[in-house]
Amino acid sequence: MLKGKKILVGITGSIAAYKTITLVRLLIKAGAEVKVVMTNAAKEFASPVVLSTLSKNKVTYDLVEGDDWSNHVMLGRWADVFVIAPLSCNTMAKMANGLCDNVLLAVYLSATCPVVIAPAMDEDMWHHPSTQRNLEQLVKDGNHLIKVGNGELASGLFGEGRMAEPEEICQYLIEHFFRSSELKGKKAIVTAGPTYEAIDPVRFIGNHSSGKMGFAIAEELYLRGADVVLITGPTHQKTNYNGIQVRAVVSGDQMYDIATREFNDADIAVMSAAVADYKPISAATDKIKKKLDEWEITLIKNKDILLQLGKDKKKGQFLVGFALETNNEKENALIKLQSKNADAIVLNSLNDKDAGFSIDTNAVTIFHSNGAEVTTGVKSKKEVATDIVSFIIKHLHA
Template sequence: MNADALRGKFVVLGVTGSIAVYKVIELARRMTQAGATVQVIMTPGATQFVQPLTFQALTYRPVEVEMFGTFDERAAGHVAMGQQADVVVIAPATAHTIARLAHGFADDLIGTTVLAAHAPLVIAPAMETHMWANPATQANVEALRDRGATIVEPESGELASGLMGQGRLASLEAIGTAIEDALATSTALAGKRVIVTAGPTLEPIDPVRVVTNRSSGKMGYAIAVAAQRAGAEVTLVTGPTALCAPVGVTLVPIESAAELREAVLAALPGAAAVVMAAAIADYRPAKAAEHKLKKREQADEVSLALVKNPDVLQAVVAKRDPRTLVVGFKAETGDAVAEASRMLREKSLDLVVANDVTAKGSEFGSDTDQVTFVSADGAEALPLMSKRDVARRLVAKMAERLAS
């Protein structure tokens, strides 16, 4: 493993009761050899497969197993390892531990450590293929991913059970790369405050009906996570979504465009960057009815008068400190790059992320996106990639701009 990435780092390695435990012994050894302090925590289940002594002899540190064990509780040992960690790695991660982490259980040392940690979380699942494919496991994995954990997907192939399918622990190289990435991105935005907007807005027609859009919030949430991972203090101003709140991010829930505007402007003083990824309604019903509008049996058609919402981006640009970086998003159903270039000029933005929402893989709600970064330097088209990768690329670009 890359000694530059690991030297001097405190890695907590949570080892759980999977048959793949034996493979992770080598991971602990490689990280120790690369100069990291590797603190192994094993679940009692994991000790059924391998003795703690094996890890202890290779990491030169006592292995912790029992919550109510012998380590120093005067120093709050059940949470101290999490607070000290530069990265927390769970490998192999069983379906059981993934479920516990997804629900925030604190009934063992891995649970308390993960809950107390501010560090990035890398999870490498390993299990029988039907356990992996089960909707319960998939929902738990997705919840952890939404909150910012890196999931190193298990590989397909022959499993210990003799079955073929996905579930085999990822290669040590893939897990190692994920750990190095998690460690590498943790300071690019250190000391900076970043505001991210995400999701749709809801504009009331009456107390039960709204005008809204199909934004899932996935891109904004991924940017908030990537910025937080890069060391930023993040305020996420979000319309209603089905996503879990990312850990370590200040969440400001809003509904209407007016509420979003107010929340962003309140957070603006001192912010290093504002990323406007929310899909803000351009228009709202002229008047929100006080009582539910009745169905008119005789009317086959009804019309709704809409009025223009205030332009939030314009207000942000007008009120920002000139050093504050402002990033806009342009989702279009045609030539998104031309529209983004126009937006960049007319609204005096630093960067616009353009995407054509009719392109395959870039539809509203999808987990992938094919975007182009448009700035005064020109247009940089990225290939189709996960929204999380787009977010990481965007954060790296922002860090570059802020540093220069």
């Protein structure tokens, strides 16, 4: 999402400037074009030579360079976004009051692009009324704030004031400025992860699903512009984007209730969760003691979410199911596609060692109800998610 984007990075005098070196590297790795402007105080904490080498562009830190005094105007107009990280307490105060005694401030006052600020300072400075007043003014002026973190500070104290991590800043830039508009105005729901069906308060029936594929699909839909509701069973996965609405559930019944409700006004639904097919007919209220040599549990079918959504589907809604097969794979997937009234089915094979639960790669074949078929080959789950969403977009607008 950052490929070809022009990012201007501003650095002020803070020990957190060492993180900005990593930020520049991440932006370049993502395909962005990066230029750096810094205060003279910042040079004490981050080397212009290092930043110039990483960004492949000259670093600007003087307001006047030879006969050139208008570099601040050009930089402020060149960028798609100007991110100041770290923003020190001193520079924050100057920005809030319109001071212009260095090139970074001149660029800030000349910038025609959005400005993002990532403050960094000790906790007492951060909580001082004057700092909070300056911060409030900067936000009121239209600047975008990336909140400080809580943790160990340069002083050795623990508290608020840490600059956001470089990865968080990259994700913020993508989420707020560089999402695609392909699915803008569309609502998508995604189910992910396993479900746990209770036997008693400490035991359950479940499976090995990690939720990685579903989370990757939810994030790709979001990056392509959709409003996304992610309904997830128990998993260690976390979404990278705050704009994705996460609904955490445990059981298949809970997932069914939320999915059927959210589907009412959804444009796209991707049912990638590994919902348990069966559940105990009843769950014990107390832990079952180990007394018998044999123990039988009566199971009943769980509600079929994909089947219900297929029945509820209205004109214009696009429904995608997943099929995990071990034999007669294509035949079984096509049967599921038709019987569940889905628009597309994504076939996973447990016979492929590079696909399946818990690992970071996958290989799928996508079948459309009109006969179209696409095979991805082995890729990262993120790349597979891109292929799946591209397939959806192509056929959604067909």
